[in-house]
Amino acid sequence: MPRIGGKGYRQRPLRRYGFFVAVAGLLALLLLQTSPRLSQGVEPVRTAASDQLFHVTRPSLIDRISGASAKERRILELEARVRELAQYKALALTMAERLEVYEDILNMQGEPGGAEVTARIMAETNGPFAEALLANAGATNGVQEGYFAENDRGLVGRVVQVGQRSSRILKITDFNSRVPVMGEASGLRAIMYGGRDGLGRLTDLPEQGDFLPNERILTSGEGGLFPRGVVVGHVRDAEGKEIRVDLEMLNGQLSYVRLKPIMSIPVPEAFPVETEVAELTDEDGS
């Protein structure tokens, strides 16, 4: 028990006054904020304080522990990408329509459509001999030798053997595969084959010009083995005289592939062309 007149006794009224002064001060502060002008004056302080507090505390501890914040961040990223891609989609559709009109005007021979087949991959051989896939679609499904296979990301390979109900696809990662390709931006042509490290290698490079770093590689359509413009991958780096290509198909799933026909170019007629008109002229002249 403190003595009356001691330190505790002297300080007690001071504390009590302090308490009442603080309460009165806070009440006054509350009352002052009933004035709209004063209230607007302190709003920047609130904004600054809120920014600081919420910056420190976001994401919440619970969210951090449960991983919800990472998921939320990922969802936001993906939503942003979807919005961006939607713009590209709209642009692509517009461009496709315009391209169709231009091709009509020019009477251009486009890539032929054909019986496309989606097939499930039943087996995959990655042995030392050949990298091939076995798909569950064959001649009865309309698949023919020479069809090319695509997955959701890009070119997978080419049908090299067709059975009644199955077909074998030689992957572009195989050393023996040869894909005529071109750079999307540079337009340079090359031949791509599969390397041992799962990457593509560009050979038969042009003497002038270089592929651009990270440039997308597409099929060039030369030779008629593949249609033009199918995505193959993108330039990774140069290793000596070889350029390595990251293959897009490896980024997608390989459980299902789309087998598509290639453009078949008819063999040109022998020259000179004997036409019926020529024959008729000969007959009149005779």
Place this chain on the structure above:
Amino acid sequence: MNWLSSIADSMALRWEAARPRSRLLIGILIVALIGMVGLTPKSLFGVPLAWPYVGLIAAVGWGRSGIGFGPMVVLVMFGFAQDASQAPWGSHGLANLLTYGLSAMVHQMFDTERTPFLSFILPVVTLFSGITLVWFVASISSGHFVRVTPMLTAYFATLVVHMLISPLFDLGIRRSVPSGGGA
């Protein structure tokens, strides 16, 4: 589990030996931690969680030791931090401070006749009055009676948390009043 009990004993001894200022500092840290987490969105399996008014818990706890300048300043500062969300400046500080004063008053009044029942009921009453103050100020400032249910859930959350952590807000001093004095 001997090492666990020895750690607990050691911590209890250290807490017993801690000075009021250290205890106040620990209380500040606890309030800051719980308050910071409380500022963030909280939900468990999609169900929003009620968050305790930990400032009121501190006010009730520190009020047991009587009126002091340190706790008063801290409670007002906590009030301003709570006001940063959207409340009028000073509203939470006022609630904290009045709860602190009420806690100091009732503990001084009943200090000599402390029973388990009183030990239970005094925080219940003081916390309820604190929450009611918050509700009252919110209703006045918004111009209508604000919803009672969220306040009640927050009140029960505050009570539960108070039961768990109230010993940490004991400053270990009793600023007792000379006979004939009130708080």
